[in-house]
Amino acid sequence: MDSTNGGPLLQVQGLRIAREGHEILRGVDLEVEPASVHVVLGLNGSGKSTLAYSLMGAGGYTTLGGRIRFAGDDITEEPIDARARLGLTLAWQEPARFEGLTIERYLELGQATPDRERLLAALEAVDLEPGYLPRYVDEGLSGGERKRVELAAVYAMRPRLAILDEPDSGIDRFTLDDIAGLMRRMASEGTAVLLISHRDEVVQIADRASLICSGRIMQTGAPDVICDRYTHMCRPCEFPIIVEAEDSYE
Amino acid sequence: MSDFDLLMLAYEASGGDASLLVQEDVARLVVSGNEVIGANEIPGISMTAEPLADGVRVALQVAPGARIGQPVHLCFGVLPAEGVQRIVSDFHIGAGAEVSFTAHCTFPNAVHVQHLMESTIRVGEGATMRYHETHYHGEAGGTEVRPVAKVTVDSSGRYYSTFTLSQGRAGAVAFEYDVDVDSDGVAELDARIMGYGDDEITVRETIRLNGEGARGLAKSRIAVRERARSEVYGTTEGNAARTRGHIDCVEIVRDSAIANAVPVVRVTDPQAQVTHEAAIGTVDKKELETLLSRGLTEERAVDVIVRGMLGD
Numbered sequence: 001m002d003s004t005n006g007g008p009l010l011q012v013q014g015l016r017i018a019r020e021g022h023e024i025l026r027g028v029d030l031e032v033e034p035a036s037v038h039v040v041l042g043l044n045g046s047g048k049s050t051l052a053y054s055l056m057g058a059g060g061y062t063t064l065g066g067r068i069r070f071a072g073d074d075i076t077e078e079p080i081d082a083r084a085r086l087g088l089t090l091a092w093q094e095p096a097r098f099e100g101l102t103i104e105r106y107l108e109l110g111q112a113t114p115d116r117e118r119l120l121a122a123l124e125a126v127d128l129e130p131g132y133l134p135r136y137v138d139e140g141l142s143g144g145e146r147k148r149v150e151l152a153a154v155y156a157m158r159p160r161l162a163i164l165d166e167p168d169s170g171i172d173r174f175t176l177d178d179i180a181g182l183m184r185r186m187a188s189e190g191t192a193v194l195l196i197s198h199r200d201e202v203v204q205i206a207d208r209a210s211l212i213c214s215g216r217i218m219q220t221g222a223p224d225v226i227c228d229r230y231t232h233m234c235r236p237c238e239f240p241i242i243v244e245a246e247d248s249y250e
Numbered sequence: 251m252s253d254f255d256l257l258m259l260a261y262e263a264s265g266g267d268a269s270l271l272v273q274e275d276v277a278r279l280v281v282s283g284n285e286v287i288g289a290n291e292i293p294g295i296s297m298t299a300e301p302l303a304d305g306v307r308v309a310l311q312v313a314p315g316a317r318i319g320q321p322v323h324l325c326f327g328v329l330p331a332e333g334v335q336r337i338v339s340d341f342h343i344g345a346g347a348e349v350s351f352t353a354h355c356t357f358p359n360a361v362h363v364q365h366l367m368e369s370t371i372r373v374g375e376g377a378t379m380r381y382h383e384t385h386y387h388g389e390a391g392g393t394e395v396r397p398v399a400k401v402t403v404d405s406s407g408r409y410y411s412t413f414t415l416s417q418g419r420a421g422a423v424a425f426e427y428d429v430d431v432d433s434d435g436v437a438e439l440d441a442r443i444m445g446y447g448d449d450e451i452t453v454r455e456t457i458r459l460n461g462e463g464a465r466g467l468a469k470s471r472i473a474v475r476e477r478a479r480s481e482v483y484g485t486t487e488g489n490a491a492r493t494r495g496h497i498d499c500v501e502i503v504r505d506s507a508i509a510n511a512v513p514v515v516r517v518t519d520p521q522a523q524v525t526h527e528a529a530i531g532t533v534d535k536k537e538l539e540t541l542l543s544r545g546l547t548e549e550r551a552v553d554v555i556v557r558g559m560l561g562d
Contacts, residue, residue, distance in 0.1 A: 056539075056543055058539050058543075059535065059539065079542070080539055080542040080543050081542040081543075081545060081546060081547055081548065081551075083543075084542060084543050084544055084545035084546075085545045089543050089544060089545075090543050092536070092540060092543075095540070096534065096536040096537040096540045097537070098537055098555065098558055099471075099500075099558050099559045100557075100558035100559055100560070100561050100562075101554070101558040109541060109544050109546060109554065110544035110545060112545070153544065157544060157545075
């Protein structure tokens with residue numbers, strides 16, 4: 001069963017991913033329902049970002065086994081742009097710096113057809129004024145503003161599934177409540193959200209949650225159950241996965 | 251159709267607004283080959299132009315203290331497939347004056363065209379000059395362009411130059427700007443060039459910060475692909491106290507293209523500071539994958555990144 005006939009939008013089965021010779025994901029099983037908010041919680045080094053990048057299809061990750069199905073299609077071997085055109089996208093933890101690209105142009109690029117109303121709504125959704133549109137992505141924006149622009153770009157795209165990698169890190173006055181509002185807004189408009197984070201507070205946003213540890217999903221269930229286990233039982237790994245931080249992605 | 255009309259068509263094709271070239275309140279100079287086919291002076295600006303065997307000699311003066319509200323438009327072109335155009339120019343910006351120039355150089359049909367610019371520029375004390383030059387060379391790659399400028403910026407003067415060639419083939423470009431800056435003066439050079447096919451691009455930007463407190467920036471953005479070659483030589487000298495200079499070079503290389511960057515930093519005063527950064531490589535992986543994750547094809551994503559870098 002898949003999302004076209006009522007099943008999950010994303011199905012990950014036994015996904016094993018290696019980077020630079022290290023096996024990082026060691027058999028991930030995960031399902032995300034359409035128009036829902038699903039949080040994956042994990043400590044640093046647990047494989048969270050690798051899961052985000054490999055679901056998106058980013059380069060440098062080798063699939064050792066398992067399958068990824070999206071809206072009924074097997075996308076395991078599909079490149080990033082093909083996955084994106086199916087409706088999957090990623091808000092990067094550390095947004096890229098584009099020289100000479102205005103925010104307006106950056107937001108437009110993800111739209112199948114130009115929709116200025118949606119651009120303005122996207123800015124409003126991340127609490128940025130329309131006056132930001134002509135500003136350059138690489139000039140004079142704080143780190144928090146850049147992350148908000150990244151979230152706005154994802155919102156403007158109207159994806160079927162948005163993977164948000166640690167959207168709450170480095171955000172300035174855009175609070176966790178604001179992020180929660182954005183997630184719920186996206187879900188109410190039909191976008192499923194897969195939120196990757198190490199902060200247990202974000203679980204309250206979710207419809208479902210999963211706990212990742214040592215490259216495996218240890219448990220999936222109700223947010224309060226997962227949050228309780230994460231808060232009371234998770235400890236930093238004795239043998240953390242070495243290649244995981246986004247720095248090593250660069 | 252007259253040469254003027256044909257040049258205006260080429261001017262618009264290269265991004266210019268031809269309507270500005272007929273307005274009475276806009277200073278302009280339009281040269282086709284070695285013929286001046288349009289000129290207009292406005293208060294504060296005086297121009298003389300005389301034909302040479304292979305081009306035009308131009309002298310342009312901005313009166314001291316003049317504030318020129320609208321950019322002065324310069325349009326140089328060669329319409330036939332072959333030819334030589336040499337522009338020998340002398341710009342003198344009077345003390346305290348402010349002026350901007352928008353120059354378009356168009357060679358839309360070039361199969362073998364030489365365009366030689368030999369400029370002497372003096373920015374007077376406290377004056378500001380902005381010079382934006384855009385080139386369009388057509389698709390044949392048969393253009394040889396040598397913009398050479400010797401610039402002097404007097405005390406507290408400001409000189410800002412941009413050179414853009416991002417539409418059509420570059421052909422052979424040898425850009426050479428040499429700037430001396432006196433105390434508290436500012437010079438910023440910005441060259442943005444795209445090359446492909448067998449294009450050959452050489453950029454030489456030299457800024458000597460000779461007066462106390464002078465500042466300079468030599469910036470270049472080059473994108474080459476196929477079999478094109480680029481070489482960027484950026485030199486900045488800090489020759490007086492409190493001078494600050496920076497060289498900033500980025501080159502994107504694809505296919506079989508080759509790029510070189512040679513930043514030279516020279517400091518002769520212990521209170522001067524000159525820095526440089528040069529990056530040569532393919533398109534940034536993270537930028538590329540971000541755009542791919544928004545559904546752009548790789549070809550379009552690369553084009554967006556390159557054109558952003560070139561300021562297109």
